[in-house]
Amino acid sequence: xxxxxxxxxxxxxxxxxxxxxxxxxxxxxxxxxxxxxxxxxxxxxxxxxxxxxxxxxxxxxxxxxxxxxxxxxxxxxxxxxxxxxxxxxxxxxxxxxxxxxxxxxxxxxxxxxxxxxxxxxxxxxxxxxxxxxxxxxxxxxxxxxxxxxxxxxxxxxxxxxxxxxxxxxxxxxxxxxxxxxxxxxxxxxxxxxxxxxxxxxxxxxxxxxxxxxxxxxxxxxxxxxxxxxxxxxxxxxxxxxxxxxxxxxxxxxxxxxxxxxxxxxxxxxxxxxxxxxxxxxxxxxxxxxxxxxxxxxxxxxxxxxxxxxxxxxxxxxxxxxxxxxxxxxxxxxxxxxxxxxxxxxxxxxxxxxxxxxxxxxxxxxxxxxxxxx
Numbered sequence: 001x002x003x004x005x006x007x008x009x010x011x012x013x014x015x016x017x018x019x020x021x022x023x024x025x026x027x028x029x030x031x032x033x034x035x036x037x038x039x040x041x042x043x044x045x046x047x048x049x050x051x052x053x054x055x056x057x058x059x060x061x062x063x064x065x066x067x068x069x070x071x072x073x074x075x076x077x078x079x080x081x082x083x084x085x086x087x088x089x090x091x092x093x094x095x096x097x098x099x100x101x102x103x104x105x106x107x108x109x110x111x112x113x114x115x116x117x118x119x120x121x122x123x124x125x126x127x128x129x130x131x132x133x134x135x136x137x138x139x140x141x142x143x144x145x146x147x148x149x150x151x152x153x154x155x156x157x158x159x160x161x162x163x164x165x166x167x168x169x170x171x172x173x174x175x176x177x178x179x180x181x182x183x184x185x186x187x188x189x190x191x192x193x194x195x196x197x198x199x200x201x202x203x204x205x206x207x208x209x210x211x212x213x214x215x216x217x218x219x220x221x222x223x224x225x226x227x228x229x230x231x232x233x234x235x236x237x238x239x240x241x242x243x244x245x246x247x248x249x250x251x252x253x254x255x256x257x258x259x260x261x262x263x264x265x266x267x268x269x270x271x272x273x274x275x276x277x278x279x280x281x282x283x284x285x286x287x288x289x290x291x292x293x294x295x296x297x298x299x300x301x302x303x304x305x306x307x308x309x310x311x312x313x314x315x316x317x318x319x320x321x322x323x324x325x326x327x328x329x330x331x332x333x334x335x336x337x338x339x340x341x342x343x344x345x346x347x348x349x350x351x352x353x354x355x356x357x358x359x360x361x362x363x364x365x366x367x368x369x370x371x372x373x
Contacts, residue, residue, distance in 0.1 A: 022361020028354035036107035039100030042080075050080045052101045053319045056092030061337045063087050064095075087339045089329060095343060098321035102344070105322045106351070109237050109306040110299040116241025118295050121248025124206050126279055128249070129256025132203030207253070210246045218243050222305065223314060231317040236309060240302050248294050255287030289366040293359050300355030307348050323348050 016022050042049045058072050064087040068079050079094050086095035146165050153162040222239050229235045259265065260283065268278050309315035310324025318325065323344040330340025 016361055016365050019361040019364065021357045022364075025354040025357030025359075025361065028350060029358050032103065032351050032354070033107065035100070036103040040104040043097055043101040043104070048097075050094065050097035050100065051076075052093060052097040052321045054093060054097075056088065058092065059084070059088055060090055060092040061088060061333065062092075063337075064339050064343075086343050087337070089326075089337070089340055090333060095326070095340065098326055099323070099343065099347065101321045102323040102326060103347075105233065105316055105320065106303045106306060109233065109240065110302045112237040113240035113244065113302040113306075114295050114298040116238065117245040117298060118248050118291060120242070120245040121294075122252050122284070122291065124210070124245065125249035125252025126256060126284070128203045128206035129253040130260055130275065130279055130283065132201060132206075132253075132257070134202055203253075206249070210249055213243070213246050216243075219305065219308065222309065223312070226309060226314045231314070233316045233320070236306060236315060240305055244298060244301065247298070248291055251290040251294055252287055255290060256283055259283050259286055290363075293363040293366065296359035296362055297356055300352040300359070303355075304348065304352050 016026070043052050054077060056073065056077055059069065062084050064085060066084045066087065068082055068084060070078055070082070080097075084094060084096070086099060089095060089098070146168055150162050150165045153159070153165065221243055225239045225243075226236065229239070265278060265282060268282055273281075306315055306322065307324035307327070310322045311328045313325075313328065315324050316322045327341060327344040327348070330337065330344070333340055
């Protein structure tokens with residue numbers, strides 16, 4: 001007997017409460033989210049409350065909890081609390097203000113990149129899981145390849161090749177049309193017969209593409225793409241999202257393969273519901289649990305990837321602060337100002353660990369088979 005929705009949510013909450021590490025991870029997750037939102041308000045705008053780019057050369061490399069020397073600072077240069085809670089860097093910038101701005105960057109990159117990855121993963125996994133056994137004919141595959149080639153040609157301004165490829169698609173459609181009307185001689189009939197019969201299943205196409213993507217080292221692939229694109233937070237979010245959807249696709253495919261044979265799907269088909277409505281209304285809500293777990297852990301991975309890119313100098317361009325570039329700048333003063341390395345490094349460690357702990361706890365709560373292990 002299925003439990004009511006409220007009872008199911010209560011059961012999940014009860015399991016999460018019993019997992020102390022998951023509760024700690026969830027608390028840090030909420031604290032990080034609130035801190036990032038507050039940091040965005042305090043550090044944004046032309047005249048922010050806490051200016052992360054304010055240079056105070058006379059106050060450089062001050063240790064944490066140092067009182068600001070208000071005699072040499074103007075009102076605009078003085079820190080918000082009158083104290084450098086996290087100290088200052090080599091240019092006298094307030095590390096607390098830079099950490100708050102970096103928290104918003106990490107939160108944005110994590111959620112947007114994972115949103116892109118989950119969106120692509122659901123589409124690709126849903127296609128492989130629901131429509132997997134269906135074959136694409138040779139004509140469909142050839143037409144798709146020609147369309148992709150046209151898009152690539154237009155991207156590189158090769159209009160001549162784009163026109164030729166468009167003509168090939170038109171010729172292919174004309175051949176298939178006249179073949180249906182039985183107006184072609186036997187030679188063309190053999191050709192169209194091959195085009196219509198030879199094909200590959202949708203599941204094979206999608207999963208082989210997933211395998212190819214998994215063969216590339218993701219971080220080095222991201223480094224290569226970032227090096228070719230202009231430095232921007234938007235490019236970083238898009239690239240991380242486009243290179244991290246494969247795990248979600250596999251989860252969704254596995255869930256759809258088991259759900260599409262269930263009786264409620266057969267009943268929905270018998271009632272005449274379309275494939276899209278069955279997927280959105282019946283399959284996706286039942287397959288969302290592993291996607292949520294994957295997304296939670298994926299946010300931690302995205303934050304860590306962005307920090308690594310910023311540390312190597314390929315991340316968000318200055319003067320915008322991120323935890324990675326604060327850490328990168330601090331490595332030059334490892335012995336003179338260790339707080340420039342310890343504070344962002346500890347923040348990255350704690351936040352990533354919290355997301356992983358919460359994701360593991362969420363996985364155990366959503367999967368009853370794992371609750372006793």
